[in-house]
Amino acid sequence: MYVYADVIILINFIMNSIILALTAYAAGISIRWKRLLTAALAGGIYALAGIMPQLAVLYGISGKFFVSVALILLAFGRKPIKTILILVGIFFVVSFILGGAVLGWLYFAQTGTPYMSGNVGGLSWINLAAGSIMAIIIVTLVARRMFSRMYRRQILYQAKFEYEGRYSEVTGMLDTGNGLYSLLGRRPVVLLAQQAAVCLLSPQAADFLNQNSPDTWLANLDKCPDTAWLARVEVLPYQAVGSRSMLLCFRPDSITVMTEYGPVKTANVLIGIYDGVFTNGGNCQALLHPALITGVNTTKEAGTCVLPGQ
Structure with a gap:
């Protein structure tokens, strides 16, 4: 044979x-x-x-x-x-x-x-x-x-956001396609659903976001009475599916991501307020930047809920 x-x-x-x-x-x-x-x-x-x-x-x-x-x-x-x-x-x-x-x-x-x-x-x-x-x-x-x-x-994480003594705990998805950084300081940007973001803010800032449509947030920022929050605000250009826009961001006190290797906490990050709906449905309230857990676990991959980037 x-x-x-x-x-x-x-x-x-x-x-x-x-x-x-x-x-x-x-x-x-x-x-x-x-x-x-x-x-x-x-x-x-x-x-x-x-x-x-x-x-x-x-x-x-x-x-x-x-x-x-x-x-x-x-x-x-x-x-x-x-x-x-x-x-x-x-x-x-x-x-x-x-x-x-x-x-x-x-x-x-x-x-x-x-x-x-x-x-x-x-x-x-x-x-x-x-x-x-x-x-x-x-x-x-x-x-x-x-x-x-x-x-x-296996690529969903529990994440805890802290700002001025307020907390918001959500389920976030690690998105290796997220390459968005702040223009100054190279802070990685996490996209957080508007509903979860307003839970972190003062009543004045939350009312401002809820009472204004997202496309007028930037134009009406001077009308927000929470000056302490405005001092932490940054505006970044970003690319979504089929369009380019400006993203309203702010610096939190910290973000803690629970991984299988233990909690990972950082303050060197920006939260981008996202007014849309992530395609993963209600289970996905945030897109986590891979830089948040670099050195702990950088090999997970995720389907992209939205396409942020430079």
């Missing part, structure tokens, strides 16, 4: 690329194609271990699990353990969906009496492509919403 190593590597490279891409899509995270294709190639090379008796340990249950973890790390980078386990789980489920779709297509496309035609496998490039397309459709239409909810639970 002849084993064509190049064919084995090529088939597994293609299948691994599809599985890893679907894993990223189902989890709702970004894809770095160079890393993903490198991991897919490593998985293709790993497939050759099946023809080497001395490497049989790699094809045991524990061996396959650790190889899967290695592929996830190679494809998506170092992440917290919980996130890695979720991605590995999604990787396995997508693999099962893909394998089941290919076998299902083979059974559907097979003609004649099963097991009697002498071509039990029937695996060809056409059947492989057809099964892969079925798996892509299943993951795209059914699995992504379920998996993305599982993944996003």
Whole structure:
């Protein structure tokens, strides 16, 4: 029997690329194609271990699990353990969906009496492509919403905002696409929903925000009677989806973010008052700047609720 190593590597490279891409899509995270294709190639090379008796340990249950973890790390980078386990789980489920779709297509496309035609496998490039397309459709239409909810639970943080003795505790989402800094002092900017922001402010400042429409806040700032708050106000240009605008910000006393590594507290930050609705719904009341937890955990990713930036 002849084993064509190049064919084995090529088939597994293609299948691994599809599985890893679907894993990223189902989890709702970004894809770095160079890393993903490198991991897919490593998985293709790993497939050759099946023809080497001395490497049989790699094809045991524990061996396959650790190889899967290695592929996830190679494809998506170092992440917290919980996130890695979720991605590995999604990787396995997508693999099962893909394998089941290919076998299902083979059974559907097979003609004649099963097991009697002498071509039990029937695996060809056409059947492989057809099964892969079925798996892509299943993951795209059914699995992504379920998996993305599982993944996003890992990138939501409880955050506590403090200003002049007042506190507001909200659920915030870490947004690695948030690149907004203050013009002076390079303070990272956190977007906070208006309803949560007014809880921090004095009655005078809160009334000013509530009684004026957001597009007139800047024009009417001189009418706000809270001069202490005005002394902390900064106005920044920012980019939202399809538009550019000016963002009303103020300096809080501190922000504390609860991470799995413990609380992270900083005063070197600005709060941008956001009058819109974050697409994550009521669970997302703030977009947290990644600089808030740099050095503690910088590897989490999030779908962007809004696109702040320079």
